[in-house]
Amino acid sequence: MENDSRRKFLGVCLAGATVAAAAAAGYPVIRYLAPKSGKVGTDKLVFATSDIPDGEAKFFEYAGTSAVLVKTNAGALLALSAVCTHMGCIVQWEKDKQDFLCPCHAGHYSPEGEVLSGPPPKPLAKIPFTVADGKITVG
Amino acid sequence: MLSKRLYDWIDLRIGAREIVKKELTGYLLPKKINEWYSLGSVLMVIFGLQIATGMLLMVYYVPDPEKAFKSITFIMNEVPYGWLIRLCHAVGSNMMVAVLLLHMFSVLMMGSYKSPRELNWLTGFILFCLIQGISLTGYLAPWSQLSFWATTVATNSAAAIPVIGPYLVEFMRGGKLVGPPTLGRFFALHVAVLPAVIAALVGAHLFLLKRTGISTPPSGVQQSRNPWPVESYRYESHPGGIPFFPNYALQDLTSISVYFAVFLAVVFFAPNFLFTPDAFVPANPFQTPAHIKPEWYFLANYQTLKIFPSELLGLSVQVAAMTLLALLPFLDRSPERNPLKRPLFLVCSIGGILIWIGLTIWGHYS
Structure with missing residues (x-):
């Protein structure tokens, strides 16, 4: 039982770390590809x-x-x-x-x-x- | 559970459980396998990352001499996280060569290239040459003073080949000097031809690895002489060995994590480690900067050409050394794989590596 909960805890940690790594890699890529935000050509x-x-x-x-x-x-x-x-x-x-x-x-x-x-x-x-x-x- | 039902659904259609058993959990590796065996996986990850970052760079990069440098400057300074993508690609290319050298070193020391794995070595050796080629062609892309003149020096080496040398240089460059046609052909090679050829060869390399099985490390375990009857096919199985998944996959993951630690440390803390001031000046075909050198992994070749009285002699020595290395498994036919029991091999290989390092350092400071 103790082993099972330890395994589950490690699994959750691994999944969390994977999600964090994916987010850390994904965020710059999305920002890199996103169109330029802000006031594009709205000058008078x-x-x-x-x-x-x-x-x-x-x-x-x-x-x-x-x-x-x-x-x-x-x-x-x-x-x-x-x-x-x-x-x-x-x-x-x-x-x-x-x-x-x-x-x-x-x-x-x-x-x-x-x-x-x-x-x-x-x-x-x-x-x-x-x-x-x-x-x-x-x- | 939904995940189990989904897995069952896929298994029914493609036989996923059978594939997992055959290729992952039931794929056994020698008990005393060590961390050096994970360098191939590290290289696959690097190659994948190079492809991903390369594709992203192509979104903003313009392969035109008038615009290339500006587009790189734009990526570095204007595009959000453009600096990260570009530095990952630039640092990654150097790391790929470095890890590839380590991979080759481990294969050499453990004698993994020996019969019946001659083709594994040969495909690996060709991959090594192609990786150098893809790095060389990519080096020109920023169209900076550094890339322009390093390419001039590197392509000029081929001029030492008798008879066809000067024509070969002109053919590579698309003209007498490095110029707009060079960028066009180097770009095509860099983003289309070489990645496709490398991917195909990686496939062949993995196929050979799967077919022959993983070689047993020569040290650590009581080694029985492997009486391999190469006349007929035999898969080198490892009964009682450790499964690839999850055991060795964890080692792969560990090595990949260690790699990322080093790689990201360079990207974040020493990004200019690879760039000289000439990398920040657009190419000027009329102004050669002082002390221009090719990339670090070509420095030994560059220095060899310089130390011999004739370039032809310098080139011949290099061709001989490369041929010897490529054909090593066909020349070194003894079944003994423990380096400590192969004194001649050990002296020659360590000597060769020291000469290479020495020439690289000499080339750097010359």
């Missing part, structure tokens, strides 16, 4: 208003993902995420139709990011921006 971005003529769009990288600034023919300025809410493809600006098309599954969005047709379940996310002294500040 500044564009000149002249960079975006009426009816055109400017795509850029923001907060580690794709975003777009669009100025409609009517002169309205909007900042949106360029990532389609359906499968994550990047939407394209159709200047002639004044809308966004996702080429993957033909989702259509209005310049405001609202879904017009196709499979996207949600509108494009809006990104905060300010306009002052001829400059557009995104973020």
